[in-house]
Amino acid sequence: MLAIKLLLTPALIGMVTLMGRRWGPAISGWFVGLPLTSGPITLYLALAQGTTFAAHAAEGTLLGLISVACFCLIYSWVSLRVGWLGSLLVSWCGFFVVTFVLEQFSLPLIVAFIGVVIFLAIALKLFPVHQKQATETFSLQWEVLLRMVTATAFVLALTEFSSLLGPQLSGLLTPFPIFATILGTFTHSVQGSAAASRLLRGVVIGTFTFAVFFLIIATTIEREGIAVAFGIAVLASLLLHGCSLWFLRRFLDVH
Numbered sequence: 280m281l282a283i284k285l286l287l288t289p290a291l292i293g294m295v296t297l298m299g300r301r302w303g304p305a306i307s308g309w310f311v312g313l314p315l316t317s318g319p320i321t322l323y324l325a326l327a328q329g330t331t332f333a334a335h336a337a338e339g340t341l342l343g344l345i346s347v348a349c350f351c352l353i354y355s356w357v358s359l360r361v362g363w364l365g366s367l368l369v370s371w372c373g374f375f376v377v378t379f380v381l382e383q384f385s386l387p388l389i390v391a392f393i394g395v396v397i398f399l400a401i402a403l404k405l406f407p408v409h410q411k412q413a414t415e416t417f418s419l420q421w422e423v424l425l426r427m428v429t430a431t432a433f434v435l436a437l438t439e440f441s442s443l444l445g446p447q448l449s450g451l452l453t454p455f456p457i458f459a460t461i462l463g464t465f466t467h468s469v470q471g472s473a474a475a476s477r478l479l480r481g482v483v484i485g486t487f488t489f490a491v492f493f494l495i496i497a498t499t500i501e502r503e504g505i506a507v508a509f510g511i512a513v514l515a516s517l518l519l520h521g522c523s524l525w526f527l528r529r530f531l532d533v534h
Contacts, residue, residue, distance in 0.1 A: 289427035291315045297423070308481025311458040313520060314492050316430055321496060322509060330501045337497035342381050342391050343451040344486050348402040350374040350456045351479035354463060355406055358472035363464045366475075371460075378451050392494050399486055406480050409473035425461070433457045454489070456482070488520040 314321075317340055325333035354370035361369075386394070433455065459482045467475035492512045500508035 289431050291319075291430075293423055293427050306481060308459070308462065308478035309485045309520075311462060311478075311482050311485060313485060313516065314454075314489050316433065316457060317454050317489070318492065318509075318512075321493070322505070325500060325505050330505065333505075334497050334501050337493045337500070338388055338391065339448065339451045340454055341388075341395060341490055341493040341497065342384075342386070343378065343454045344395050344490055345381060345398050346374045346377040346451070347454050347456050347459070347486060347489075348399055348483050349377045351459060351463075351483050352402050352405055355472075355476040355479050358467055358475055359407060363467040363475075366467065366472075367460065367464055374456065382448060382451055388494070388497055392490060395490050396487065399483055399490070402483055403480065406483075407476060409476055429461055430457055485520065488516045491519055492516045 321333055321337055321340065324336050350370045350373060353373040354366050357369045358366040459479060463475050463479055466478050492515070495512040495515055496508055499511060503511075
């Protein structure tokens with residue numbers, strides 16, 4: 280289990296980082312929309328805590344996407360006036376405040392899913408419009424390594440403390456935007472707020488796939504088992520994510 284955690288997570292973040300460098304910040308954010316840490320975390324929880332725990336955690340993760348969208352939206356607006364550190368601190372506060380509020384509610388799964396989809400659609404409409412285009416720059420050589428180490432540390436910490444946090448809070452914290460944090464702050468510091476906002480908008484677009492993934496996990500893992508549930512969720516996610524890429528390129532003029 281430890282070997283899987285130490286190998287899979289950094290491999291995924293390294294792959295996403297390199298692909299994002301090839302196609303720009305918006306596409307990089309779109310890749311982050313995939314459940315690259317949350318998916319493995321839920322798998323670890325299912326193997327370690329059982330399918331019932333994992334199903335409840337998946338429900339919490341689904342609802343936690345509202346917190347992720349708030350993080351992206353807050354960062355994009357605050358970055359218009361302050362630097363990356365101030366933007367990060369404010370948006371992190373927003374994430375945890377919204378997570379605290381969401382922890383007080385217990386909604387039927389389908390109601391939570393519909394609510395999340397509606398909230399994500401509204402959030403996309405509320406992003407600031409930047410007239411200035413992002414400048415092309417090169418990232419620091421050690422950036423990929425930093426991203427890989429940070430993401431792996433988060434996965435290890437959350438899975439180790441999951442039994443203390445319980446399924447709902449574990450689920451709500453699972454989508455903590457660690458990839459968006461790392462990618463967004465580096466992009467902001469090197470390429471400016473416009474590029475960071477484009478990246479975070481891409482994250483929200485990709486998060487629709489995230490929602491479908493965890494809806495499938497929550498509804499099938501207890502009945503069908505881990506392998507079948509994750510197989511169906513991955514296939515559905517890849518199909519939907521391809522459609523969201525078409526939307527990103529067609530309507531947001533991303534190439």
